[in-house]
Amino acid sequence: MSGRQKPDWLKMRPPSGRQFTDIKETLRDRDLHTVCEEANCPNMGECWSGRNGPGTATFMLMGDRCSRGCNFCDVETGGMEALDPEEPSNVADAVAEIGLDYVVLTSVDRDDLPDQGAGHFARTIREIKERDPGILVEVLIPDFQGEPELVGKIIDAGPDVIAHNIETVERLQWPVRDRRADYEQSLSVLEQVSEESEVYTKTSIMLGLGEYDHEIYQTLSDLREADVDVVTLGQYLQPSRSHLDVFEYVHPDAFETWRRVAEEELGFLYCASGPMVRSSYKAGELFVDAVLREGKSVADARQRARTAGD
Template sequence: MSHKRTRPDWLKVRFSVNENFRDLSQIVRDNNLHTVCQEARCPNQSECWGKGTATLMILGDVCTRSCGFCAVKTGRPPLYDRLEPLRVGLAVQKMNLKHVVITSVNRDELPDQGAEVWAETIREIRRTTPGCSVEVLIPDFKGVWEPLKLVTDAHPDILAHNTETVPRLYRRVRPQAKYDRSLWVLEKSKAAGMTTKTGIMVGLGETYDEVVALMKDLAAVEVDIFTIGQYLQPTKRHLPVARFVHPDEFAE
């Protein structure tokens, strides 16, 4: 891998701690929860937590997959905690959130890939905090409909599944995933009545034309919300940044 590139000024942020940050940190610790902000070493953690926003990560903190961009631990996960949905619901209530985002590690070793825990978590949030909208960022469930249906039947307000990158780069960026499978998740979720969302990272070596082609694929499966963000290398062990995309390009 090449040496780590120096981040341009527009990507540099100051890490700060305020009361919201401290309160949210305490609630996460008290309820023995994980956040993707911490596990994936997100550079925006202080900004989001300072505003009282966090993405909670369920089904533990060990993933069965090893994506080249992600800092979440890879390995054989321990048994999952059946009380986790209850703790998530109580934490959301304590945070007094109007909108919550839930994601998870991949649990490919489980018969339902963790789908029942997903559904229970959504239901617990509805029970404890009825006015809170729920956005879920789900795995691909190996392209099996039954686990996906468990999640859609729990009626999250937004169902997200990230395509992450263009098809050509999948083998390097997401070796255990398939581009067509991700499109299938989005298509089936839309057909089930979900508001669908997906996102990709740029700066991994994709071309402009490849991004446009991907956007056309997403339009074909009627994705409602599409986001693009700059890839940032979390550690030296992860894929290097091919280039930093200037904000003017995002404006296009």
């Protein structure tokens, strides 16, 4: 399927604009990485160029090489390097220079480290918050092999949103994800965040990998059972010929149907669903930003969602 011509709804805008150039230069000056570049995100030009502000970039911590080898991801695997102790400070400097008020942090998996990088992640969150408590920080974390104390380090650092991606339906976890990843393990991470913190939880699902509709529905239902607040659904695109083939290009109408199911039937607080949507797509422009700025209670919002889903 992936050898066929992409449909019209998958056309993307190439990177351009002064804001795009400024962000790129700032990152290079501090030897920082973004998942936008490392994973060949199709929305990099749009997100970095922005509309009404400095744009959105998702900082990728702990290097540009991952200890896992997921078959959908374009990030390099193996050859792990030592952590840069200056990275948390450099990221905070870049955030200030770019002028972001909503920051997204993610990372490669670092199973090679004693704490799998949880402490480094937490230090970066604190560096940003110490300089400007008004900056909203969203983190997209690994599963930390499901170890609760490591997830707890992230919670204790005080981010505003904690995301962890389930990626696909249970049946397709392998071959889509590395064998060290697991559907129930990912659910347990999200459930722990919901139970132990007053922050919004978020996850993402890729479509077009051969999943059935009933499996998508079951995955969404499982995520709501874990009290996940926000879900994004997007089209899987093959990064290279060595990655998984695209099974299907899902029509935008189907994505809209899943958005309605997620929000109106199952009670997610927000669902971004579309062919070009990614887990951190226009993160600062999504529902979470508006809700947090208004100072609404996470607990109250969740209770309203449960009522809507009943």
